[in-house]
Structures are given as C-alpha cells and as structure tokens.
Amino acid sequence: MDIRYGLLYYVMSLLPSAAISIHPCRLLMSESSTTKGIFLAILSCLLWGSLFIFARYLLRTPAKIDPYLLVFLRFLLSAAILFAYAKYKRLPLKPKSRRQLIDMMKTGFFLYWLMALLSFIGQRTVTAMTASLFVESGPAIILIAWKIISRQKTTKVECAACALGLLGSMLVLNIISPNGIHLSGNPLGILFVFLSAVSWVIGGYCGKDLMREGDRIIGTAWSILFCAIFDIPVVLLMRHQIIFPSTPAAWAAILSMAIFPTSIAFVAWGEAMALLPLWKLNLTQNLTPVFTLIGSYFILHEPLTTWNLVGIAIVLAGLSAAALKSQKT
Numbered sequence: 001m002d003i004r005y006g007l008l009y010y011v012m013s014l015l016p017s018a019a020i021s022i023h024p025c026r027l028l029m030s031e032s033s034t035t036k037g038i039f040l041a042i043l044s045c046l047l048w049g050s051l052f053i054f055a056r057y058l059l060r061t062p063a064k065i066d067p068y069l070l071v072f073l074r075f076l077l078s079a080a081i082l083f084a085y086a087k088y089k090r091l092p093l094k095p096k097s098r099r100q101l102i103d104m105m106k107t108g109f110f111l112y113w114l115m116a117l118l119s120f121i122g123q124r125t126v127t128a129m130t131a132s133l134f135v136e137s138g139p140a141i142i143l144i145a146w147k148i149i150s151r152q153k154t155t156k157v158e159c160a161a162c163a164l165g166l167l168g169s170m171l172v173l174n175i176i177s178p179n180g181i182h183l184s185g186n187p188l189g190i191l192f193v194f195l196s197a198v199s200w201v202i203g204g205y206c207g208k209d210l211m212r213e214g215d216r217i218i219g220t221a222w223s224i225l226f227c228a229i230f231d232i233p234v235v236l237l238m239r240h241q242i243i244f245p246s247t248p249a250a251w252a253a254i255l256s257m258a259i260f261p262t263s264i265a266f267v268a269w270g271e272a273m274a275l276l277p278l279w280k281l282n283l284t285q286n287l288t289p290v291f292t293l294i295g296s297y298f299i300l301h302e303p304l305t306t307w308n309l310v311g312i313a314i315v316l317a318g319l320s321a322a323a324l325k326s327q328k329t
Contacts, residue, residue, distance in 0.1 A: 037275030040268040041284040047265040049288045054257045055123050064250040066243040067120035068235050075112060076228040077258035082221035082267070091218055103210040104219060108226030111203025112266070115196045116227070117234070122192030130175070131193045132289055137169045138197030140282040143204075147279075157321055158279060164318030165286035171311025172289040178307065204278050211273040220270045224262070280322050286315045 058064045065073075086093060095101040123131050140162045147154045170176045210219050235242065245251055272281055290312050293304065 033275045037272045037281070038284065040272040041276065041281055042287060044265045044269040044272065045285055045288040046291050047261045047268075048285075049261075049291045051257065051261040054253045054261070055120060058245075058250060058253055059120065059124055063243050064247065065245045065254070066238070066241055067117065067124065068231065068238045069242050069244065070120060070254070071113065071116050072228055072231040072235050073254050074116070074258050074262055075224045075231070077255060078262040078266075079221055079225035079228055081259060081263045082217060082224065086217055086221060089217075091215065093218060095218075095222060096215075100210065100219075101222075103206060104222040105226050107203055107207035107210055107219075108223035109203075109230055110199050111207050112224055112227035113230045115199040115203060117231070118192045118196035118199060122189040122196065125186035125189035126193055130173075130190065133169055133173055133175060134190070134193040134197050135200070135285075137166045137286055138194060138200075140279055140285065141166055142198055142201045143279045143282060161283055161318045161321035162279070164314050164321060165283055168311045168314030168316075168318060169286050169289050171307050171314065172293050173311075174305075174308070176307070176311075177305075201278075201282075204273065204282070207270070208273055208278065211270045216270040216274065217267055220267050224266065283318065283322055286318060290315055 055070075058070060059067060083093065095104060119131065119135055144154060144158055144162045147158075167176075170181075175182055207219075207223070210223075245254060269281075293308055293312070
C-alpha cells in the first residue's frame with residue numbers, strides 16, 4: 001500500500017465507521033462526561049489504526065528505518081509539537097510537583113516508550129493483523145484477567161464484553177475464518193507484541209491519576225518527552241543497527257506518525273482516561289480493526305466477507321454489553 005493513501009484512508013473511513021458505532025456508543029452516553037470520554041476514545045482508536053500502516057511501511061523489508069530510531073523520532077517530534085501548542089495556548093509548561101513529575105516519567109516509560117518499542121520490534125516479524133489483535137484487544141483482556149487473579153470484584157458483564165470484543169476482532173482481522181485460525185508470525189515477535197499490551201495496561205494505571213489532575217496536554221507532552229529520553233541509551237547501544245531514513249516518503253510517514261497517532265491520539269486518550277474506567281476505555285480499542293476494515297472496503301475496495309460482518313456485529317455487541325453495565329451502575 002502506498003503510504004500516501006494512509007491519512008486519506010483513515011479520514012475517509014471516519015464517516016462509515018462512526019455510523020456503525022452510533023448505537024452502542026449512544027447507550028454509553030448516559031452522562032456528558034461519558035459522552036466525551038467515548039468520543040475521544042473512539043477518535044484515538046481511529047488515529048491509532050494508521051499506526052500499523054505507517055509502521056509496516058517503515059519497518060518491512062527493505063526497512064526505511066529501524067525500530068529504535070523510529071521510537072525516538074516519533075516521540076521527540078510529538079513532544080515538540082505538543083510543547084509548541086501548549087506555548088501557543090499559554091499553558092503552564094512546568095510540572096506542578098515532584099510527584100507529578102514522577103508520574104509523568106512512569107507514564108512515559110510504560111504507556112509510551114516500552115509499549116512502542118516492544119510493539120515495533122514485534123512487528124518486524126509479525127503481520128499487522130496479528131499485532132493489531134494483541135495491541136488493540138489485549139489490554140482489556142489483560143485488565144480483566146488481572147482483576148480475577150488479584151480477586152477484585154469482576155462482573156460477568158465485564159468478562160462477556162471483553163470476550164466478545166476479542167472474538168469479534170479476530171473475525172474482523174481474518175484471524176478466524178472458515179479455514180481455521182491463522183495467527184501468523186514468529187513466536188518471539190508475538191511475545192513482544194503481547195508484552196507491549198501488558199506495558200500499555202501498566203502505563204494506564206500509572207497515568208490514570210496524572211490525567212485526572214488537569215493540564216492533560218502538558219502531562220502528555222512531558223510523558224512523551226521522557227519516552228524519547230528513555231530511548232536515547234537504546235539508540236546508542238544499538239547504533240550499529242540504526243537505519244537513518246533517507247527518502248522524503250519515509251520522513252513524511254514519520255512526521256505523520258508523530259502528529260496523528262501520537263500527538264492527537266494520546267492527548268485524546270489522556271482526556272478519555274480521566275472520564276472512563278480503564279477496562280471500558282480499553283474495550284473501545286476493539287473498534288480500531290473495524291475502522292480499518294470499513295475504510296479499506298470503501299476506499300481501497302478490499303473484500304468484506306460475511307465473517308467480517310459477523311465480527312463487526314460481535315465487537316458492537318461487546319460495546320453494548322459494556323453500555324448495559326453503565327446503565328445499571
């Protein structure tokens with residue numbers, strides 16, 4: 001796929017994808033804060049979908065850049081963009097306290113740096129579909145599993161919603177088809193993308209309080225900046241494997257990755273983190289494969305099978321189950 005179609009692909013997919021999401025999301029919109037949280041979470045998922053296109057374009061053979069330098073440039077450019085925006089809006093740029101600074105560092109490490117590094121390393125030997133399954137559906141499943149293991153109160157509705165989301169995503173991504181289950185990729189690569197989902201969950205816990213304190217743009221900007229700083233030793237250590245981008249198309253993809261699935265998506269996700277429970281927030285990530293599938297059908301005329309449609313219905317059923325829990329609590 002030509003990378004020039006990446007942004008057009010996702011912008012154009014917004015309308016049909018949003019249309020099929022209206023029913024379950026309307027059920028979740030019982031309060032204004034919930035309405036805003038769901039909208040922002042869905043916006044993040046839409047933008048994150050483009051990340052898999054950009055990453056596969058840049059990292060696949062012949063690679064345009066290595067994963068270590070890609071993480072550094074993506075987050076350094078994103079931090080610069082967010083700080084510039086904050087300066088323009090005359091927002092306070094300094095952390096309010098040492099505790100807030102530590103929270104920013106922890107969020108930057110787990111939610112951004114470690115998650116992205118493990119994901120990009122895994123995507124060198126794992127297909128975009130497999131990576132998308134783990135990164136998008138994995139966090140909600142991991143959260144529910146952790147609640148069960150730690151003997152926290154877990155309802156049948158939460159378990160059912162997450163299970164439906166996982167099953168629907170596997171159908172949407174053609175991992176489950178009439179011919180069986182197709183989880184392609186190197187086992188080590190699959191392990192890396194799974195661990196990236198675990199890191200995302202840990203980062204979500206670290207960033208929850210940070211995003212509730214306000215100044216979420218600054219909180220996100222500092223966390224992303226720390227992410228770039230954390231990557232410097234890795235870049236230096238792996239300097240013999242560094243591949244510096246040499247074409248305008250590669251730099252355009254990196255800049256687009258810094259703006260859309262990073263700066264805008266993470267600010268929107270940070271806002272949503274302050275408004276929604278983590279398991280429900282991560283459940284919305286199952287919409288990312290749906291956005292990808294619908295967009296590819298309308299824009300690129302790729303096939304849309306009956307199994308894909310069943311998968312979309314199951315994903316929406318999972319969101320509806322979460323909505324049912326919202327109305328009862």
